Amino acid sequence: MAATVIGQGITIEGEVTSEDEVVVSGVLRGTLNVEGPVTVESDGVVEADIGAHTVAIGGAVTGNVTASERVDLLAGGRLVGDVKAARLTIADGASFKGNVDMDV
Amino acid sequence: MSDSTISAGCSIVGKITAETDLTVDGHVDGQLNASGAVVIGSGATVKSDITAERIEVAGAVKGDLRGRDALLLEDGARVVGDVTAPTIGIRPGALVRGRVETDAPSATPPARSTTAARRPAPREEPKPAAKKAATKKKAARRKAPSPVMPKAGRTGKKSTTKKRAPSKRATKKTTRKKAPAPVVPALKKRTKKASKRRSR
Amino acid sequence: MSQPALLGRGLKVRGRVRGENDLRVEGTVEGDVVVTGSLDLGAEGNVTGGISAASATVAGRLEGDIDAQGPVAITASGSVVGDVRATEVSLEEGGILRGRIDADFELPEALR
Numbered sequence: 001m002a003a004t005v006i007g008q009g010i011t012i013e014g015e016v017t018s019e020d021e022v023v024v025s026g027v028l029r030g031t032l033n034v035e036g037p038v039t040v041e042s043d044g045v046v047e048a049d050i051g052a053h054t055v056a057i058g059g060a061v062t063g064n065v066t067a068s069e070r071v072d073l074l075a076g077g078r079l080v081g082d083v084k085a086a087r088l089t090i091a092d093g094a095s096f097k098g099n100v101d102m103d104v
Numbered sequence: 105m106s107d108s109t110i111s112a113g114c115s116i117v118g119k120i121t122a123e124t125d126l127t128v129d130g131h132v133d134g135q136l137n138a139s140g141a142v143v144i145g146s147g148a149t150v151k152s153d154i155t156a157e158r159i160e161v162a163g164a165v166k167g168d169l170r171g172r173d174a175l176l177l178e179d180g181a182r183v184v185g186d187v188t189a190p191t192i193g194i195r196p197g198a199l200v201r202g203r204v205e206t207d208a209p210s211a212t213p214p215a216r217s218t219t220a221a222r223r224p225a226p227r228e229e230p231k232p233a234a235k236k237a238a239t240k241k242k243a244a245r246r247k248a249p250s251p252v253m254p255k256a257g258r259t260g261k262k263s264t265t266k267k268r269a270p271s272k273r274a275t276k277k278t279t280r281k282k283a284p285a286p287v288v289p290a291l292k293k294r295t296k297k298a299s300k301r302r303s304r
Numbered sequence: 305m306s307q308p309a310l311l312g313r314g315l316k317v318r319g320r321v322r323g324e325n326d327l328r329v330e331g332t333v334e335g336d337v338v339v340t341g342s343l344d345l346g347a348e349g350n351v352t353g354g355i356s357a358a359s360a361t362v363a364g365r366l367e368g369d370i371d372a373q374g375p376v377a378i379t380a381s382g383s384v385v386g387d388v389r390a391t392e393v394s395l396e397e398g399g400i401l402r403g404r405i406d407a408d409f410e411l412p413e414a415l416r
Contacts, residue, residue, distance in 0.1 A: 007108035007124055014118010014134055020111055030118055131414060149414040166415045174397070182411055194395035196375065199407040206400045 008043055022052075024059070042076050049081075057094075064098075112147050122156075128163075146180050159189070161198075168202075308341070313348055320353075327357075329364070336368070347381045354386075362399075369403070 003021035006012060010026035018034045024044040032038065034052040044059035051066045057077040065071055067085040075093030082099040090096055107125040110116060114130035122138035129145035136142065138156035148163035159171045162178040169175060171189030179197030186203040194200065308326035311317065315331035326341035329349040336353040337343060343357035349364035359374035362382040369386040370376055376390040380398035387404040395401050410416075 002109060002111045002129075004111040004114040004130070005108050009122055009124030009140075010108045010126065011121040012116060012118060014116055014120075016118075017115045018111070018130075019113030022114070026108070149412055151415050164412050164415055166411055176397075182409055184411055184415075191397050192395055192399075192401065193397040194393060196377075196392060196394045198394070199392065199409045200405040201407055201409070203404050204395070204401045206395075206402065 006044075016048075040077070055085075110148075112145075144181075146178075153185075308344070311349075345382070347379075360390075 003023055004018050006022070006024045006026045006028060008025045012026070012028045012030065014030045016022065016028060016030065016032045019036065020034075021037045021039070022032065022034045023039045023041065024046055025041040027045045029047045032046065032048045032050045032052070036052065037054045037056070038050055038052040039056045040046050040059040040061055042058045046059070046061045047063060049063040049066070050061065053067060054069045054071070055065050055067045056072045056074060057065075057079055058074040059076075060078045062080045064081045065079065065083050065085070069085070070087035070089075071083050071085040073079055073088075073090045073094040073096055075091040077091070078095045080097045082101070084101045086102060088100060088102060107127065108122065109127045110130045110132065112129040115133075116131070117133045119135045120126070120132065120137070122136070122140060122142070125140040125142070126136075126138055127143040127145060128136075128148045128150060131149045133151045136150070136152050136154045136156075138154075140156065141158040141160070142154055142156040144150055144154075144159070144161040144163045144165060146162040150163065150165045151167060152165075153167040153170070154165070155170045155172075157171065157173045158175070159169050160176045160178065161169070161181040161183060163180070164182040166184045168186045169183065169188070171192075173189070174191040174193075175187060175189035176193040177183060177187070177195065177198035177200065179195050181198040181200075183199070184201045186205070187200060188205045188207055190207060192204060192206050194204070308328050309323055311321070311327065311329045311331045311333065313330045316334075317331070318334045320335045321327070321333055321337045323339040323341070325339070326344070327337065327339045328344040328346060329337065329351060330346040331348075332350040334352045336356070337351055338356045339358075341358055343355055343360040345351060345355075345360070345362045345364045345366060347363040351365070352367045354368045354371065355366065356371045358372065360370055360372050360376045361379065362370075362377070362384055363379040364382060366382075366384045367386060370384065370388045370390065372388075372390040374390065375392045375394070376388055378384055378393070378395045378399040378401055380396040382396075383400035385400075385402045387406070388401070389406050392407060393405045
């Protein structure tokens with residue numbers, strides 16, 4: 001099944017649930033729960049708690065991030081919220097404010 | 105800006121606002137407002153009103169659909185709700201339960217096929233009006249399908265005079281005081297003054 | 305199989321029209337049209353009244369409801385102001401429809 005792409009011109013206010021990959025370049029406010037990868041692109045803005053297998057953050061995320069596998073905060077990415085994941089990378093140039101719990 | 109998709113495995117409960125085209129193959133429960141095109145795929149289930157420039161539905165929708173420009177219900181579409189747009193297409197196999205309203209175009213008329221272009225735009229007007237006036241107007245319009253080219257004195261004057269197609273050389277009956285008249289021919293009256301001027 | 309009856313272009317009928325077979329209307333009818341076969345309303349045709357038929361194709365003007373056992377097709381030149389009850393209704397772009405369509409079907413589980 002194809003990925004859900006919330007492009008730059010899209011704004012969603014509500015609960016998003018998906019069985020496959022979600023890529024956000026637009027704006028999402030609410031909650032995001034995905035049984036797969038989540039990518040927040042550089043122009044993406046997510047004001048939501050995120051639950052997924054893997055989360056890659058290149059844009060702005062305000063909310064708690066919980067991943068069953070890993071969270072990668074990329075250069076240019078900005079995260080304000082707690083992270084709960086077995087693996088975590090924070091790239092040089094990323095910004096992060098929150099707690100980390102790797103004891104999953 | 106690339107287009108967006110709500111994939112088949114995705115469900116959104118809430119409000120979606122789209123400035124770019126959006127395809128929905130999954131489930132949407134809430135509201136959907138778009139300034140571009142919205143395509144509801146065959147497997148989609150949408151419980152929401154949809155307002156967009158263009159809407160194409162091949163899936164199931166429970167809600168009112170409003171296309172500012174056009175709306176198309178494809179084979180396989182199941183719609184419970186009202187459907188409104190200046191141009192509506194319903195293909196065989198599309199099922200609807202609700203009101204269908206092809207309303208007048210808003211602001212800019214949508215690009216229409218040649219068949220439609222030949223028909224006068226506000227078609228519903230002649231009906232309530234007096235039937236005689238309506239048939240006259242209709243006949244007049246039929247004679248002059250393209251209002252772009254006004255032929256002097258020639259444009260659909262279905263009046264009682266014997267002259268049906270006055271030549272370019274004005275005859276005594278035509279009011280030819282100036283350059284070729286624009287197309288509102290039925291309103292022009294032939295005056296005696298003009299006939300005196302142009303006695304040939 | 306008999307030929308479809310034709311209500312020609314110059315004809316104007318005021319009153320109910322009933323027929324056993326197919327009917328093509330190119331003229332004007334002020335009244336109901338009830339046929340057991342198919343009804344073909346030509347581009348020049350005008351009906352002010354209800355239509356009841358096995359199926360219908362509307363290329364002209366109808367002011368009234370359509371009640372069909374089968375499908376109804378409204379062409380690009382057609383105009384229907386009234387409700388349509390049929391097994392399926394198709395509308396070509398450019399055609400006018402102002403009224404209800406009531407097809408019989410169930411929405412999928414997710415929308416009930």
